[in-house]
Amino acid sequence: MHPLANLGEAPGLIDEPLTNDDLRFLATFRYIYGKETYLSLLLAGIKKSRRYKLIETAGMDKIERYVFSRLKELPPGKRIRTSQLLDEIFHYLIRRGGKKEVARKVPLENKLKALIARVRSRVSETARLKMCG
Numbered sequence: 001m002h003p004l005a006n007l008g009e010a011p012g013l014i015d016e017p018l019t020n021d022d023l024r025f026l027a028t029f030r031y032i033y034g035k036e037t038y039l040s041l042l043l044a045g046i047k048k049s050r051r052y053k054l055i056e057t058a059g060m061d062k063i064e065r066y067v068f069s070r071l072k073e074l075p076p077g078k079r080i081r082t083s084q085l086l087d088e089i090f091h092y093l094i095r096r097g098g099k100k101e102v103a104r105k106v107p108l109e110n111k112l113k114a115l116i117a118r119v120r121s122r123v124s125e126t127a128r129l130k131m132c133g
Helices: 003-009 020-033 036-043 048-056 062-072 082-093 099-132
Strands: none
């Protein structure tokens, strides 16, 4: 999800449909948001470990961040089964909705397996980069 997607939910911040003032606000926000100077000022108040975590999980959604952190926190040489991660995701992150949820679980489970595989490779990549630099 794009970081600006929630701006419409803030009452009075952006109108529907967009007005010229909204467009100017978004253009200014985009300008500031994309400048390294302003970004560094925003990040200055955040602990170094949290900044690293933000960088490592940039572009990930809630489930991807959860899987990433679970895999990252494993002791060296220790593994976690995909089935265990799936159980945790369904238990902690996905609300159970009765029969409808059970019917959607199988296709969702296949998507989550692919997501877990992608995140596993990203964890391996960040570990390899950390060793090199």
